[in-house]
Amino acid sequence: MQSYDIIITPDAEIDLNEIKDYIAYELFSPDTALTYTNEIKALITKLEYLAPSIAPVPDEPFHSMGIRKIIANKFFVYFWINENANTVFILNVIYQRRDQLKALKHLNKSEKQ
Numbered sequence: 001m002q003s004y005d006i007i008i009t010p011d012a013e014i015d016l017n018e019i020k021d022y023i024a025y026e027l028f029s030p031d032t033a034l035t036y037t038n039e040i041k042a043l044i045t046k047l048e049y050l051a052p053s054i055a056p057v058p059d060e061p062f063h064s065m066g067i068r069k070i071i072a073n074k075f076f077v078y079f080w081i082n083e084n085a086n087t088v089f090i091l092n093v094i095y096q097r098r099d100q101l102k103a104l105k106h107l108n109k110s111e112k113q
Helices: 010-025 030-053
Strands: 005-008 069-072 075-082 087-095
Touching: 005 010, 005 030, 010 030, 010 087, 030 069, 030 075, 030 087
Parallel strands: 005 087
Antiparallel strands: 069 075, 075 087
């Protein structure tokens, strides 16, 4: 079974920090914040082996770009696979109830490595 390197992009890193800070400071639940972010990161790690088995999202233009997503707790983790480099790029981590297409609007092919 092929394994992939995982790279968390700056956008995804910002998303994870915002999730942690929101839960810890706005919802006053630092333990939950730590649990959520650790569970998301653990699932991201599993993409080392599982990434190719996840289908691209159906919405355009993201489908054509090869953007995929997994569910981690109440969040979608969006990623892209660079097969030539055996690398998975984690692009964003977005709360499920947000408008996903609007939240991903900033993505374009030049932002993917």
